[in-house]
Amino acid sequence: MTHSLAAARTDGGNSRRAGAQIPGSRSRHPDLLSPASTRAGVAAAPPALPPVLKTRDATMGFGLKTVLSSVTLEFRRGTINAIIGPTGCGKSTLLRAFNRMNDRSPTFWRRGSVEFEGCDVSAGTPDPLELRRRVGMVFQRPNPFPMSIRDNVVAGVRAHRLAPRRELAAVAERHLRQVGLWDAVADRLDDSPFRLSGGQQQLLCLARALAVEPDVLLLDEPTSSLDPATTEIVEALLRTLTPRLTLVLVTHNLAQAGRVAGTTAFLYDGRLVEAGETRQILAAPREPETVSYVTGRIG
Amino acid sequence: MLRGRITAEQVTRGTLRALASIPLAALAALVVILLVQALPAVRYNGLGFFTHDAWLPGSFYADPVTTHGVSHPPGASYGALPLIAGTLESSLLAMVLAVPVGIGTAMLVVEKLPARLSSAAGFFLEVLAGVPSVVYGLWGALTLGPWLARHVSPVIAAHAPDLPILRFFRGATGAGEGLFAAGVVLGIMILPIIAATTRDLLRQVPRQTVEGALALGLTDAESMRMVGFPWVRTGVLGAAVLGLGRALGETMALAMVSGTVLGASPHNFYDTFTTIAATIVSQLDSSLTDGTGFAMHTMAELALVLLAITLLVNVLARVIIHSVSGTALPVGRGV
Numbered sequence A: 001m002t003h004s005l006a007a008a009r010t011d012g013g014n015s016r017r018a019g020a021q022i023p024g025s026r027s028r029h030p031d032l033l034s035p036a037s038t039r040a041g042v043a044a045a046p047p048a049l050p051p052v053l054k055t056r057d058a059t060m061g062f063g064l065k066t067v068l069s070s071v072t073l074e075f076r077r078g079t080i081n082a083i084i085g086p087t088g089c090g091k092s093t094l095l096r097a098f099n100r101m102n103d104r105s106p107t108f109w110r111r112g113s114v115e116f117e118g119c120d121v122s123a124g125t126p127d128p129l130e131l132r133r134r135v136g137m138v139f140q141r142p143n144p145f146p147m148s149i150r151d152n153v154v155a156g157v158r159a160h161r162l163a164p165r166r167e168l169a170a171v172a173e174r175h176l177r178q179v180g181l182w183d184a185v186a187d188r189l190d191d192s193p194f195r196l197s198g199g200q201q202q203l204l205c206l207a208r209a210l211a212v213e214p215d216v217l218l219l220d221e222p223t224s225s226l227d228p229a230t231t232e233i234v235e236a237l238l239r240t241l242t243p244r245l246t247l248v249l250v251t252h253n254l255a256q257a258g259r260v261a262g263t264t265a266f267l268y269d270g271r272l273v274e275a276g277e278t279r280q281i282l283a284a285p286r287e288p289e290t291v292s293y294v295t296g297r298i299g
Numbered sequence B: 001m002l003r004g005r006i007t008a009e010q011v012t013r014g015t016l017r018a019l020a021s022i023p024l025a026a027l028a029a030l031v032v033i034l035l036v037q038a039l040p041a042v043r044y045n046g047l048g049f050f051t052h053d054a055w056l057p058g059s060f061y062a063d064p065v066t067t068h069g070v071s072h073p074p075g076a077s078y079g080a081l082p083l084i085a086g087t088l089e090s091s092l093l094a095m096v097l098a099v100p101v102g103i104g105t106a107m108l109v110v111e112k113l114p115a116r117l118s119s120a121a122g123f124f125l126e127v128l129a130g131v132p133s134v135v136y137g138l139w140g141a142l143t144l145g146p147w148l149a150r151h152v153s154p155v156i157a158a159h160a161p162d163l164p165i166l167r168f169f170r171g172a173t174g175a176g177e178g179l180f181a182a183g184v185v186l187g188i189m190i191l192p193i194i195a196a197t198t199r200d201l202l203r204q205v206p207r208q209t210v211e212g213a214l215a216l217g218l219t220d221a222e223s224m225r226m227v228g229f230p231w232v233r234t235g236v237l238g239a240a241v242l243g244l245g246r247a248l249g250e251t252m253a254l255a256m257v258s259g260t261v262l263g264a265s266p267h268n269f270y271d272t273f274t275t276i277a278a279t280i281v282s283q284l285d286s287s288l289t290d291g292t293g294f295a296m297h298t299m300a301e302l303a304l305v306l307l308a309i310t311l312l313v314n315v316l317a318r319v320i321i322h323s324v325s326g327t328a329l330p331v332g333r334g335v
């Protein structure tokens, strides 16, 4: 990664021009989230780390349909980043581009680049399996596997042979503790996960995703099927995961973005309208569409 | 008006109830008739029916004799042990071959084939399931059996070690009719049942669960094995029992491929043998010539034994399915 913040800092004029090319977008330039967030980033973490995830002019879709147009965005290591936008605007598609889950659809296509640690995710290094180990995903609805609670946690560890068999129990315990589920399930590790509550199931899925020691966690509306109390638990947990992990969180809940995410990107109709520090996006959005969305007039 | 409607509803309900009870009534009638028909044979043959090999209808032309109040040709002595053993052995072999291949085929069709090929494969499975068993039998007797005897049996026989159970696989390999060929033909016959059912079950595995596995970096095969298959396990068990039921009762193909040897159990894996169903169909004609009717009574007793085995298998399957679904996991609605 050679893109430096120096380039970003001196780029104030360019971003205006870029904004003209894609009306309403301030983040067209690859190195810019937005001038505001860049400055904030410099203040908070002086040594400029290269972004972990990054898209440049990424345009993608299914068959004849273009879902995302020319999205340029980056996520820095150890940050929590929200993606917001009305339903159908392409949030999930963007998220799933990072771990190549879109590739499962035979009609999926993409132009531009989507990078993990400086390499295009489709380049083959790391291979898709390793990519998905390092870029984990948590889904909207809890999706435990049909196996015991303990086996659920270590399913990925087993498949990737990350720990010898005799250590699996310890790995399971560690990650169940990490998500705060240990006390609730310690005496029924061999039971089915389907008797757990929805919130507990989602925590289990989080434990499962964390057990393979990923660098990035993609979360697609992870709390939308949970009650407020459990949502709070999950949010608190997410905050503990940084700075070791980088999180990208799709959410319909603006308050949630405000509570946990350092940066927020607003997608509208397949375009990245605005991205920057969450506080700014929610309190002082620059683009009219963002204003309408955060004040509840669209979406 | 109201009265008319109530009666109409009562009539409908009564009709439906009557229709619903037809299967039960049919089964009851079947069992009763078989029991009545088999009773003289049960009394004369006794428990020895299940323990010895002989199959001697006796002399139909001599004067009948009466034992325990049952009239029968002199010298009649029936033992069903080889038939029961042959039925179970050939079905077991069919299961051993068809279950793994069927499940593998289903996984391949669901997970690896593109949609168009997958539906073509499905079409062939259904065609295969619909082929009349006499066609399988003819093919087994004329083509597959001799081919196995020439190319496969000698290899197995030569490599099987001289150990207690494995000794069964050694020895003379015959000309093609026998246990091995029959098991393979049966296996091919029940393969489509198992494959098609498993395929339908696998298609019901929730997408998000499979995606969860893939998103964890599991391969398609791993996700199928770890996530997809457990989901459908009980259903697949049901499919296997369905196949087993068909194998146990299969008649025509076995009558053609087994070699139909009465009165002796197969000596080895390749030896000629027979099953209950094949015996009933092959001995029916000659049994009718027994003036005392005793041979027919024995046929009824055989049918009763086959029915009992089939019922037992079904009950056993239910027990297993129940215990499996009790231990953990979401249970496919397969059965």
Ligand SMILES: Nc1ncnc2c1ncn2[C@@H]1O[C@H](COP(=O)(O)OP(=O)(O)OP(=O)(O)O)[C@@H](O)[C@H]1O
Pocket: A062, A065, A067, A085, A086, A087, A088, A089, A090, A091, A092, A093, A094, A105
């Ligand atoms: N596999 C697919 N094949 C075809 N079209 C798809 C596929 N996946 C998504 N789409 C289309 O892409 C568009 C964006 O979908 P996406 O799921 O990314 O939206 P989203 O922003 O996540 O919406 P939501 O908030 O409702 O989850 C939709 O119009 C959808 O119909």
Ligand SMILES: [Mg+2]
Pocket: A091, A092, A093, A220
């Ligand atoms: Mg979505």
